[in-house]
Amino acid sequence: MDGVFASQRGAILLAALGLVAAGVCSSSRSIRIEPVYANDGGARGVERSTFSPDGTLLLTDALEAATVWDVRTGRSLYQLLGGRYGGGGYAFSPDGIRLAAVHGTVRVIDARTGKVEHQRDGEAFAAAFSPAGDRLLIHGEQVEIWTPATDNAITLPTQNPFDAAWSPDGALVAVASYESVVEIWDAKTGALVASLPHDETVHHVRFVGGAIVTATSRHLRRWDAGSFRQQVEIALPYYGIYVDFAPDRPAAAVILLEREGERRGVLLYDLETGVQTRELDHAQAAQVQFDASGTRLVTGGHGVKLWDTRTGELVMTLALTGERDHGAPSPDGRLLATSQWFEPTSLWDVASRERVGLLGGHHGAITSLAFARADRRYFATASARPAERDETAKLWDRETGKLLASLAHPSAVTALALASDGEWLATGDGDGAVQLWSTQTHRRTLRLTDHEGLISALELTSEGLLSASHDGT
16 A cells, blocks of 8 residues: 555645645635646646546546546545656556556555555456456456366466457456467456467457457457457558547548658548448648547547547647547547646536646646635646746635646746736746736636736736746736
């Protein structure tokens, strides 16, 4: 349990002192900001997000730690140390009650509290729960089927495994390997049931309906899950670098390696007929993921897009700013989580195309804190950490502690002021600029550059805006 996760349910600190803060104090009640980090990896460098099967939790996987969030409240529940630098992975159980955290050692955790329930030491880097949620398929230098309740494990004598998957009934396990073969194993006895030969390394294997689907860098194949005979073979026009299979539909999405002078989008294939059905225009896509229904596809890379796979229609475009933008659909398809490098994870309502939540706070020390005198809707915080690209002011809901907006600045934000009625937020930065923002639209309405030094203080009054600077004015 030691070192597994860092709970965010600790003491409340005063952000006004410039300390690492988990919350702030008001005269009436404690308000949690989730999270406001100085050196924690939970909200920075997020590479991907994963919803729990019931859609109530979201795991954001970052450089140094993963954070589990309550989707309904926008609050972080706990952190799992290790993250992408730790070379591990995470998987929710089918009922969403438990979470497997894999960083060499495999730990089964209560998904809501972060409490470790079971642990298995080893050198694993991935795991997947069985359909019933009672066993784990552990993937490392070898493949194991582990029953946490009894701590019993079956080691499969497979060579150089690359990927592994459960059958829908949990009776079989398929293991893809560098040895150009997919082996089918009995999950109860550990006996080899069948071998599916390939002509190159098999990167992906999945059970879809009554079939087994496999992917190499140049081919997609469909096999009958009863007779284990190959039914369909699809030759890709060039090397595939990313593939996803629809959960319950015979469909695959493939991103191809770019060739000089050629722009290619995301290719969709029908795995029953072997026919390419669509080419989606997202030439710089680096990630694809079907939703639970298999009728919509998220593509990420330079921006995130949502597609209808039946018609090829572009449903939603989010013009994000990074090269490693990632999107993840919620199980019911109503929400889309997007992750950007060094930016908070956003939640979007697919129907309205509007952002409905921001998860994550500052990456640097808090430099300023502001409350409105009369209005109790908002408070604001500011941070400065150029190395982590956190030169932002953030607006929060005073009652719930929910992050409402992150306002980027060209340099460190050094001063804040909220108007008495809460309608306006003034920010000052290290370059001597003063900016005025609407708390309703989160848009900048005014920028003043009269000062020549760092802004040290601001005040919004009924008569106007007062500012003080290190330039002596």
